[in-house]
Amino acid sequence: MEIFDYAPAPESRSIVTIRPAYDLFIDGEFTEAKSDERIVTVNPADEEPLSEVAAASDADVDRAFAAARRAFERVWSPLPGAERGKYLFRIARIIQERARELAVLESLDNGKPVKETRDIDLPLVAAHFFYHAGWADKLAHAGLGPSPRPLGVAAQVIPWNFPLLMLAWKVAPALATGNTVVLKPAETTPLTALAFAEICQEAELPPGVVNIVTGAGGTGRAVVAHPDADKVAFTGSTGVGKEIARAVAGTSKRLTLELGGKGANIVYDDAAVDQAVEGIVSGIFFNQGHVCCAGSRLLVQESIAEELLARLRARIERLRLGDPLDKNTDIGAINSAAQLARIRELAAAGEAEGASGWSPACPIPERGYWFPPTVFTGVTQAHRIAREEIFGPVLSVLTFRTPEEAVAKANNTPYGLSAGVWTEKGSRMLWTASRLRAGVVWSNTFNVFDPASPFGGYKESGYGREGGRHGLEAYLG
DSSP states (O other): OOOOOOOOOBOOGGGOOOOSEEOEEETTEEEOOSSOOEEEEEOTTTOOEEEEEEOOOHHHHHHHHHHHHHHIIIIITTSOHHHHHHHHHHHHHHHHHTHHHHHHHHHHHHOOOHHHIIIIIHHHHHHHHHHHHHHTTOGGGSSSOSSOOBOSEEEEEOOSSSHHHHHHHHHHHHHHTTOEEEEEOOTTOOHHHHHHHHHHHHTTOOTTSEEEOOOSHHHHHHHHHOTTOSEEEEESOHHHHHHHHHHHTTSSOEEEEEOOOOOEEEEOTTSOHHHHHHHHHHHHHGGGGOOTTOOOEEEEEGGGHHHHHHHHHHHHTTOOBSOTTBTTOSBOOOSOHHHHHHHHHHHHHHHHTTOEEEOOOOOOOSSSOOOOOEEEESOOTTSHHHHSOOOSSEEEEEEESSHHHHHHHHHOSSOOSEEEEEOSOHHHHHHHHHHOOOSEEEESOOSOOOTTSOBOOSGGGEESOBSHHHHHHTTBO
16 A cells, blocks of 8 residues: 655745844834844754844833833823724734734744644734723723723733734734733844834834843843833743732732743543544643643543553654645744753653653654654653643643542642543533633643633732733733
């Protein structure tokens, strides 16, 4: 029998124009930083430099907040909601028009497969702006009081795993509710945020409503700690989130944190096994596992564990690792050398502590940052790979016998962001979901998002919600 293989199907890079260097976006214009420091952003798939961006100094951050405050007081907050909504609709339409370009740019800068940026990230980015545009003139009907008011200037810091989508999650509700923004993108993935600055110009958004300051950790700390920030929104690691909470404590700033996770994916013995396998693969290998709500802990009922794991391994062997711009690619590049080192460290700890690691035979490119999809069995709750967020394509498998044991193991974590439950019984689904301490519980699916649905966690996964009516509340006083 002849075996067919996929032919390469690369997306063209020619659709994207990347400038050799980028300045800061302040008061509606790209402007030189006061600092001479520059940060080089590289393609994780081949380690080739893409561009260099300015590293904003404290003085630059001051300029950004001054512009945001002027725009808030003179233009944006006095503007009727219906008029604000028109700008958000315009931004959403431009994002749709430039979706292919932005998808390729995101893959180049981040390392994720272009079929994910094309089919998931960009449609959701546009959807968030469309959704919040619709809310802009209806805030009095959101159940948040008869005349809710914007807080002022929002300081927003976003991560590198979903750069443009996380920007949309934060900027869209802030603008819809009448706030202005100073946003700091991740240092390894600034390019789509800077492309969004161009979109703001194209949409003729009033100067100062959105300001984007690039840089590393020092810039992020300056943005969060700035005395003129009325609201702080952060998505990223739990460690940094704790630092931000300490910095904001004792001030009048409102704070929302969306932090790490160690999501449990629970598979009962009556689940549709093949459907569950697809959900497990999506839960942990989507975006190379660079997902806060990844289903990184698989809890499978003991009676079906052997069958499910056999089918899971067979499915993983068909995943394709390689060029993120190839439309056939399932597993792209790890975002950075530092993150790759972290994944390798924890995978090695899993082996050292007695768990058994398995990966399919797949060629690893010679250049770039790569890690194969990996499954650990023989895992106990004491293992580091079961306790710590790996943020990579590594799945830990544990078993259980009873629903009570499944819930106890799922909740035995300092995190509380997400979980999945697989069963054909509605009563069992509801019984389990009501006992799981997680902000999002998926039923017979995983990693499904909608702008109208609030997202957020408990415990060390943060607090506050983004998306839906609940997300509006975080930007209103």
